[in-house]
Amino acid sequence: MSEDPRPRRRQARGERRISQLLQAAADVFCANGYTAASTNAIAREAKVSPGTLYQYFPNKEAIAIELGGRLIHQMRETHGQVFTPENLSLPLPELIDAVLDPMVEFNCANPAFLALMHGSEVPGRIAEEHDELHASLLSQVRETIRAQAVPPLSPEELDRVADMAFAVFKGGLALIVAAPEGPVRDAAVAELKKVMLRYLSPIVGGAGPGTDPAAPAPAAL
Amino acid sequence: MSEDPRPRRRQARGERRISQLLQAAADVFCANGYTAASTNAIAREAKVSPGTLYQYFPNKEAIAIELGGRLIHQMRETHGQVFTPENLSLPLPELIDAVLDPMVEFNCANPAFLALMHGSEVPGRIAEEHDELHASLLSQVRETIRAQAVPPLSPEELDRVADMAFAVFKGGLALIVAAPEGPVRDAAVAELKKVMLRYLSPIVGGAGPGTDPAAPAPAAL
DNA sequence: GGCAAATACGAGTGATCGCTCGCACAATCC
DNA sequence: GGATTGTGCGAGCGATCACTCGTATTTGCC
Structure with missing residues (x-):
């Protein structure tokens, strides 16, 4: 104090x-x-x-606090550049690229972030800061989905979709950082983008099956 | 020994x-x-x-070993009843219900399972058993997707899809067990099923947008 | 060079934890 | 009943950990 x-x-x-x-x-x-x-x-x-x-x-906890603080600060800078007004109105595939790529890059470059943020063993101060960051990220995701949703979602639906989109991303992220650097990891990133795209397409695209109503067998890449 | x-x-x-x-x-x-x-x-x-x-x-590790062993045993029993030949040919929505519901129920009833399996701090023996279980589950998921995929996937694609489907499930599961028991949790489960359905539909349904109710009478069992 | 502050060291301190040991009680078998 | 063995206790032992302190060295400033 x-x-x-x-x-x-x-x-x-x-x-x-x-x-x-x-x-x-x-x-x-x-x-x-x-x-x-x-x-x-x-x-x-x-x-x-x-x-x-x-x-x-002064003590062991302070080390984790300082480290966690610096990582969270970097993460905030990263996601501050991610959720911009321009990105907000991007077509869904490009939006997913714009959001996921920096997040993936950060977490791959700083594995300590996930290690420190995830454990229930970390000192209370870190957990608090992580909760704040989590809530902040989540609200950004929510606002982005709100901006894209056609027709608009009810508040409850919006919460559910944002929560689930974020949770699913975290699950895929764990797979990605565990993958060996190189083409295997890149393929995993591409696959996670597929998940997100297919999940969110019906929400932004109205009733349509996908964002691109063209070729029935895109199978590209 | x-x-x-x-x-x-x-x-x-x-x-x-x-x-x-x-x-x-x-x-x-x-x-x-x-x-x-x-x-x-x-x-x-x-x-x-x-x-x-x-x-x-005999020691602290043995407590975790025994507890983990019992939980893994229960989990094996659960997923042994999940990936059955009959379930293998179920329409996708019913298949997802059949697979996810028991898994969610088990993990909600046994929160220690995730706590014990997840940490990198657990003794090596537990980690080994968990890896075995993980590989076993993954191969079941892979075989199920292989049985459902139309047209068939290449081995690399099959690996990627199974890995990602499992990772995404785990992400959603974390959200579900963190949710308060009741309607909120049920809604989260339903939302995760949506994710899985939308992700896997294009793989099983060929080019179709969703689960085509072409086969109206599966009525087996 | 000379002084004060910052930096560096590493054996040592108190606390905690995993685990033991000696002993007492209870159940089972004859 | 007596013998044997499983069950239960809790103070205490050795190891480890977070952390300290007296001291030696380096740096910035005059």
Whole structure:
């Protein structure tokens, strides 16, 4: 609750150590989970002594807080550029590309994000921030679907569809990040896009079977 | 390793204690995760002393092994009754009902299953058994889709579709078990069925938009 | 160079956890 | 009843973990 009036002068070396420690923490959290990750292991991974670690973080929880905070911040920047007014009125296939691609890229580049956000073992502060982010993302998804839905959905339906679209995305995302980098992962991304497109098409396209009423056997790609 | 030639005579009271301890372990694992769950907490939850707990389990891992084993066994029984030859040729909507309903029911009734199977913190033995179960389920899904696909899918496509269908189901399942029991959960289940139906329809129905009710009288069983 | 602050160290401390052990009670068999 | 064995207890042991502290080194500033 109290601001600290002495913001602790940091030298460049200190900032570097912090990044180094957070990177090490990300690796260890990712490999073993939050609870099983020991602060000594994090320090060892960062090639520093336990004492040095505690020079920059008051306790283990603070490490997760800071790491989670930075990841959430990056994620917010990512999805801030994703749900733009222009994207909002894009045709569905392009909209799905525009939304999924950055999300997939971020989560593949930062596996610690999912590891930290998912466990029920994480300290309460992280869980709170994650809930906020989740709610924020969800409302963006909801507004996007609302903007696209023809005819308009009832509020209850809108909630259900947004919740399910997000949950399904998360399920597919887990498959994608688990896939080996390369063509296999790309194919998985394409497949998830198919799921989303087929699920949402009837909602945006009125009663039609798909967004593209042309060729009955598209089977492209 | 070595079979034990002395299968340790158990009295009825002992069997009851074991069930009691496993139930307590399920609750504690579910609430705190495997690593954070202490054996003393499990014993306390079961209203017995730590010594009593260790009368029936050699160590903490064995508790998770036994609990996971029992849950996996139940799950196998469930999905053994799900993927039957009769169900294999069911129309898609009925097939989805037949597969999803028991799976959803099981996971809602046994939240410890997901809690135990999901963490990367669980002992290696559980992870192995879970991988086996996962592979088994996946192959059942694959065979079902293969039986339904018109025209037949290439092996690579079949793998991708089965993987994605399963991953998407798991994502939706997480939403469902998190939903409060009652109409909200039922609506979520119905919504997940929509996702699966819309995703798989183009695969089974050839070019058709949805489940073509061409065969009006399947009426078997 | 000289000083103060920041950085780095790593053995050590208290707490917690998995697990043990000695002993008492209860059930079963003869 | 006596013998044997399963059941139950809970204080306590060794290991591990989060975290500290006294001290040595490096950096920024004059």
